[in-house]
Amino acid sequence: MNKFHVIDREGDRKPSPESCVPLLHLTPDDIARRKAYLGITAEDERLLREAHPLLAGSAEAVIERFYAYLLSQEHIRRMLEAPGLIDRLKALQRAYFQRLTAGDYGMEYFQDRLRVGDTHERVGLAPEWYIGAYQTYLQIVRDVLRQALPPGDDRLFPTISALSKIVTLDVGLAIDAYIERARGRLEQRNAELIRLQSAKQTLTDMIVHDLQNPLAGIRAFLEHFASRKDAVTAAEREALEEALRRCDDLGEMVMNVLQVSRAESGKLEVYLEELDLAELAKRSVAAFDLHAKQEGRPIRIEAASPVNVRSDQSLLKRIFYNLIRNALRHTPRGTKISICVTSSGEGRGEFVISDDGPGIPPDVQPLLFERFGASSLRAAGLRVDTGLGLAFCRSAVDALGGRIVVESDGTKGTAFRISIGRPEP
Template identity: 35%
Template sequence: MIRVPHGRTLRFRLFMLAASGLVPLALVAVVVIGSLIRDRTLEAQSAALDVSRALATAVDAELRSIGSILQSLAQTGHLASGRLDDFRPVAARVAEGQGWRSLLVADGTGRILMNSAQPSGTPDPQPVDVESMRRAIETRMVTVGRVAEGRQKQGPAFAVRLPVIRDGQLIYVVSAVIPAERILAVVARQRVPEGWVVAIFDQAGNRVARSREHAVARPSPTLQALLDRGGSEGAGPTTTLEGVPSQTGFTRLQASGWVVAIGISQREADRGFYAVLAAVAGGLAASLALSAFLAWYFTRQVTEPIDQLKAAAGALGRGEEVRLPPLGISELQDVAAALAHAADDRDRAAREREDLLARVTDALRLAEEAARSKDEFLAMLGHELRNPLAPIATALHLMARKGDASTRIEREVVERQLGHMTRLVDDLLDVSRITSKRLAMRFEPVRLADLVEHAAQGIPALLGDRLFRVHVDDDARGLWVSGDQDRLGQVLNNLLGNAIKFTPAEAPIELALRSGGEGFAEIVLTDGGVGMPPEVREHVFDLFYQAPQGADRSRGGLGLGLAIVRSLVEMHGGSVRAESEGTGHGSRFIVRLPTMAAPPAPEPARESPHATGMGRVLVVDDNQDAADTAAALLEIAGYEVKVAYHPQEALALLESFHPQVAVLDIGLPGMSGYELAGQVRAHPGGAQCYLVALTGYGTQADAARATAAGFAAHLVKPAGPDALLEAVARGLAPAPPAGG
């Protein structure tokens, strides 16, 4: 921490400064002398400004005359017809007659096509002043360039460039290269007094001409400061390059941006004034000198510490170390102490920010690792749960096909519980995809009336004795939305499943479709169930939220269904809300979706040919129950089936059994299904095999990877028997005729 000792007060210093102020006589003398000097200075500045205007007019006229000559040259037939070789001698004569260095012709991009000072065929470089060429091309106006030393080292020169326009197109840029002596001659013709200095500068501040030769080709620092004030003209005190104080006026040429400056030496301006000034100033010299010294001394005592404080404040703002010596003024040292405390606070805050940033970075890294571990766990969990579900589903289908009536009730129980288990797995994986923003959506026109009626057809087995009604308003039958039909069906299934779960037997459930007005449709599900108090209704769409239940958890669930509903609806640009008058009064869920115009009616689809006769199918799955039940289903359907429980067994079977379709699990021991697919295709016995992936990995990325590995179909366990049979049938169907 910086410690600053205390000193004398600032008030004491200011008192001493006031006590040593100028006496009234000195004040009057200063006012009088100042008024005289100001008047004399203004007169000199006004005279310099008037002369600069006149000289600027002469220089501008000279530049305009050059532009007029170029305009005449541009109208010659040789240039108009593009005969540059014929135009060259004309250009050379004009340049020589006008005292120009050369005359150039460039194309519309600035590339030099002809130089009158060089023989025909000599390659011309780019122009010396590229900037003026660019401005001439962009503005299509006569442009005066900067002064520069040419490549031939013949002395400084500048270019006057004329764009040549034909039918609205830039054809050429004709440039006259003028030696700077041409402008010096204009200055000489004005006959300004000998004690004055005339200088002309180009747009970049380079000297074009000066009445007095000097090695420096730029304005003096004081003249540059005067020019930097901007404006088309101005006047003020300057010091010439020779060190002569002067009063200077300048005028800026609007067309070229050049500056004409006239400097009148202060001695010339003050001629006859020194005697008066000496008489007035002599009597007051002693008192003024003393007062000035005292004022300077005490002012310095104040300003130097303030300057040190300013420097310290700047260092504080830049994050640098703050260093302050003793200032000698009590109030300023208080400020210095405050700056020192601020520096300490800044350094402490910086350390805290760095520590906080490190903790946040670690937390983000841990969160990313946890999210990645969660996704990997859920993917593996889905695969492991779906593997046993697949043979159960296939076995139930086989039992149904065998027509054993004595086990019908038990089979239906297993089917219902299997469906419930499948939905739980799907919900768990959907939540993972939604929260990580990896859920793929396929948007297409969907007719809501068909969606509602189809959803209603799939639940009669779950209703029991409940009264279920479906109502579609007449004006809602033509409502269409842009959405993913499967995901919208999942929304309705989750809402219906929730309603059935919380609605007692013999209570009504109604699913309705109506117009929501203003380009929206509304799907309303109303039940006569247990209802919701406000505290439940507020959280009903939260992830993993479950309403309070008894110890038996008769309604079960993971608290995912309604959370998935809200996410899917919002991904369709809609909203969902829950309404209830309280416990025992039922609930109402309203899904609101934006509508679209009805799409054109599709053309009737032609029937696809189906596979007929026997077919050879290879089933590979390390889950023996899954493999055996799938094989049994395919054998009942009339296919010749071989089963392998290991990838090497499958490859060995290819020697004698040449399958037309191979149904492969992905999570195989020793070799993944993707690798096995490549080896099957590389084997002569499986080169033409149609590959079907039957796996517990069901993400969009898994399906894309299966396609890349050569699989024609991707089925997620537990795939329905119809889906498996349809995939195999597609693989055995004859290829469509060429050109069909």
């Protein structure tokens, strides 16, 4: 990774000790091609060398007129307020004016113009101001050249043309420096983003690992007591079963955190296999059937086997569980929940999990699948948990090459429609 610039904790740009020039890897062939693109010929260089002594005595007039223009621009004037800065810049302009018509436009000239562009970018001079200033500078030098050459001199227009080509070259090199410095910043920020993403994933993995072990212990403890039929009353057993469900819910939330994080970093693992989507849907419903009936939210399933797809069984199972759990948790008692599984052909399938509950307002539906949309959903009056269940579903469906959409008019009923399954490669 290059060290084109340094960013401190506040994000301020600081000058790099390295020049941008080496990063451009200029070669003599690059210089020759660049000059050829602009039509800079040996004749142009000869004309400018001849004009050089005629213009030498006009340097101060050119510089004073140029800085009068710069200081008339409020934005630039504010940038030049530092004590002594204008005097230093004028000294640099004198050197540039001498080189502009010297007729020597090789590696040293290119590197010098790149350094100048790099410096202007670092101090925050926007490219449009830079280009505008060059146009003014060119006009001033043209005026001086017209005064320096005798009236009717045939060299005037060819020399002005040659001068315009060199100034265009200078502008192009300056813009190259702007682009190179911006590219360097982008590379460094991308590297920092990758580092932070990796650190976040490592932290998430550690948290999930540290939570899973105590959760497993709690669940085993609850199962042990629930299995002792003679030692607990019916009411206690019901409470234990509810505690087990809550434990499973918490375990699901933990896995959602892990897998959403992995999906964001492109590390969500997908294992494709041939499976029956209808059979998987039936098994998923069976896991919730007793609880759904106890809660007064019976689940009806329409799934004529087989619906063969090529997909990831573990991810699909968790998609079913998240959507069924949401339907049970966020609808009133007496709501009817339906699951319909159909084949789309060519190894693909579709399932719809719907309910006849209150519905979801259309204006908040885009937030349902967002990782950080929970607060906005609560503000809209919706009951939500961490908000990661649907975020996981979208990440998993995306990883499986499918699509998930929500359908609701906001008054009655909600349906989540998922198309899934990858054909054989």
